[in-house]
Amino acid sequence: MALNHRAAVSLSRKEPRGPRWRFCPVLLGRVIATFACSGEKEVNLAVQDAKAAFKIWSQKSGMERCRVLLEAARIIRERRDEIATVETINNGKSIFEARWDIDTSWQCLEYYAGLAGSMAGEHIQLPGGSFGYTRREPLGVCVGIGAWNYPFQIACWKSAPALACGNAMIFKPSPFTPVSVLLLAEIYTEAGVPPGLFNVVQGGAATGQFLCLHRDVAKVSFTGSVPTGSKIMEMAAKGIKPITLELGGKSPLIIFSDCDLENAVKGALMANFLTQGEVCCNGTRVFVQKEILEKFTKEVVKLTQGIKIGDPLLEGTRMGPLINRPHLERVLGFIKLAKEQGAKVLCGGDVYVPEDPKLKDGYYMRPCVLTDCRDDMTCVREEIFGPVMSILSFDTEAEVLERANNTTFGLAAGVFTRDIQRAHRVVAGLQAGMCFINNYNVSPVELPFGGYKKSGFGRENGRVTIEYYSQLKTVCVEMGDVESAF
Ligand SMILES: NC(=O)c1ccc[n+]([C@@H]2O[C@H](COP(=O)([O-])OP(=O)(O)OC[C@H]3O[C@@H](n4cnc5c(N)ncnc54)[C@H](O)[C@@H]3O)[C@@H](O)[C@H]2O)c1
Numbered sequence: 001m002a003l004n005h006r007a008a009v010s011l012s013r014k015e016p017r018g019p020r021w022r023f024c025p026v027l028l029g030r031v032i033a034t035f036a037c038s039g040e041k042e043v044n045l046a047v048q049d050a051k052a053a054f055k056i057w058s059q060k061s062g063m064e065r066c067r068v069l070l071e072a073a074r075i076i077r078e079r080r081d082e083i084a085t086v087e088t089i090n091n092g093k094s095i096f097e098a099r100w101d102i103d104t105s106w107q108c109l110e111y112y113a114g115l116a117g118s119m120a121g122e123h124i125q126l127p128g129g130s131f132g133y134t135r136r137e138p139l140g141v142c143v144g145i146g147a148w149n150y151p152f153q154i155a156c157w158k159s160a161p162a163l164a165c166g167n168a169m170i171f172k173p174s175p176f177t178p179v180s181v182l183l184l185a186e187i188y189t190e191a192g193v194p195p196g197l198f199n200v201v202q203g204g205a206a207t208g209q210f211l212c213l214h215r216d217v218a219k220v221s222f223t224g225s226v227p228t229g230s231k232i233m234e235m236a237a238k239g240i241k242p243i244t245l246e247l248g249g250k251s252p253l254i255i256f257s258d259c260d261l262e263n264a265v266k267g268a269l270m271a272n273f274l275t276q277g278e279v280c281c282n283g284t285r286v287f288v289q290k291e292i293l294e295k296f297t298k299e300v301v302k303l304t305q306g307i308k309i310g311d312p313l314l315e316g317t318r319m320g321p322l323i324n325r326p327h328l329e330r331v332l333g334f335i336k337l338a339k340e341q342g343a344k345v346l347c348g349g350d351v352y353v354p355e356d357p358k359l360k361d362g363y364y365m366r367p368c369v370l371t372d373c374r375d376d377m378t379c380v381r382e383e384i385f386g387p388v389m390s391i392l393s394f395d396t397e398a399e400v401l402e403r404a405n406n407t408t409f410g411l412a413a414g415v416f417t418r419d420i421q422r423a424h425r426v427v428a429g430l431q432a433g434m435c436f437i438n439n440y441n442v443s444p445v446e447l448p449f450g451g452y453k454k455s456g457f458g459r460e461n462g463r464v465t466i467e468y469y470s471q472l473k474t475v476c477v478e479m480g481d482v483e484s485a486f
């Protein structure tokens with residue numbers, strides 16, 4: 001599996017070990033690592049190891065699991081800059097942002113460590129002194145399959161609740177970003193999880209299929225595109241396995257004329273340009289009330305043109321290269337089509353060639369703001385997954401709500417207004433799992449995250465995720481004699 005990236009940095013102070021991979025020498029701008037794909041045999045071995053580890057781990061008390069997760073969180077915090085550097089090389093996002101990802105990662109482990117000790121069932125009194133109780137039990141060997149945009153964070157958002165509940169997890173990262181999750185495996189081991197409890201397998205669709213179809217896999221948590229999510233669902237249906245699907249989006253961001261304009265403009269940039277625009281919950285349909293359209297657009301364009309693009313490892317950089325050349329071409333294709341369909345490019349939307357000759361082969365583009373957009377345009381209907389904001393204007397609250405919901409996706413949505421009643425009324429009407437009022441794309445781990453409609457189901461983060469990684473056993477206890485019908 002070849003990885004293309006323009007960065008020239010050694011991978012990590014401790015290279016991950018193991019017989020099934022090998023790194024290529026790091027050369028400027030090209031392949032940074034080569035991995036062998038895990039086939040059926042490796043997947044079977046990983047499941048076998050995970051099953052053995054599950055036997056040990058699932059018997060531990062919540063407090064014992066809590067201590068191990070806290071230790072893993074501590075190590076991540078201690079190695080924050082190193083992991084962020086690897087993530088930047090892995091994905092291309094700026095080091096500034098990669099540090100945020102690592103922070104939400106260790107916070108996630110801390111959060112579920114906290115919940116691990118308090119997981120409990122119920123005691124239910126029945127007639128005649130009999131009673132029942134429930135036990136919250138783990139599922140077994142869970143599989144996590146990740147996308148390439150938040151490689152380390154996705155692995156933590158899946159593994160932390162899985163492990164806290166007493167499960168084992170086998171994680172398959174995207175073949176475009178296979179590196180950083182190896183550090184997580186190393187950290188869990190150092191923190192004291194039994195060998196094999198958190199296992200990484202590398203590969204693409206075929207490896208993912210072996211995992212999903214494996215008879216000893218109890219659950220699949222998937223982050224990726226809608227078409228792949230649909231395939232995961234089919235495979236899980238064969239084995240009647242529960243799944244969590246974190247899929248794509250085309251989320252609305254609604255800016256009312258009574259908003260704090262400066263915050264709304266900052267919010268629109270946060271909603272569109274993090275991680276080169278490659279963010280599932282991005283608010284790419286920016287609906288702006290007519291009265292402030294001109295002023296808002298002018299400010300958005302000014303700030304967008306100021307985004308510093310370049311070497312993602314430099315402190316000042318805020319936008320790095322896109323994930324790979326085919327994806328860059330796909331994003332540019334959306335912009336070309338938008339122009340053909342009548343949209344106007346106010347800034348960006350073209351390839352960017354940094355001055356530094358070392359970066360000339362990188363997959364850079366200038367962040368793009370489109371205006372004169374209509375709801376029927378491809379750029380407004382389809383997930384682009386790149387730095388492209390479409391601005392649309394609206395008149396009334398009822399009109400914008402209907403247009404905002406007119407999509408098969410339902411991952412996220414945002415509203416900027418100073419009118420507190422309107423803010424809550426509008427979010428109540430929005431068909432989206434993650435709604436923001438007067439901010440966008442902040443992700444506190446205490447809050448559940450996940451979609452409506454084709455954006456998936458199940459949740460990550462928050463207390464509720466415990467329910468997606470555990471099952472309830474009911475025990476009915478008779479204290480008297482059996483009252484038989486026979
Ligand atoms: N909702 C969320 O939390 C969230 C977060 C990040 C990304 N995403 C979405 O992910 C997409 C981009 O990521 P991507 O291009 O990596 O998605 P993708 O669907 O192409 O791949 C995701 C993962 O699935 C694996 N895979 C591919 N085919 C498979 C198969 N048949 N069986 C099993 N596994 C298979 C891939 O190797 C990869 O690890 C976007 O649509 C984005 O919105 C969603």
Ligand SMILES: CCCCC=O
Nearest residue numbers: 149150279280281443
């Ligand atoms: C902001 C983090 C959400 C991850 C989706 O791509």
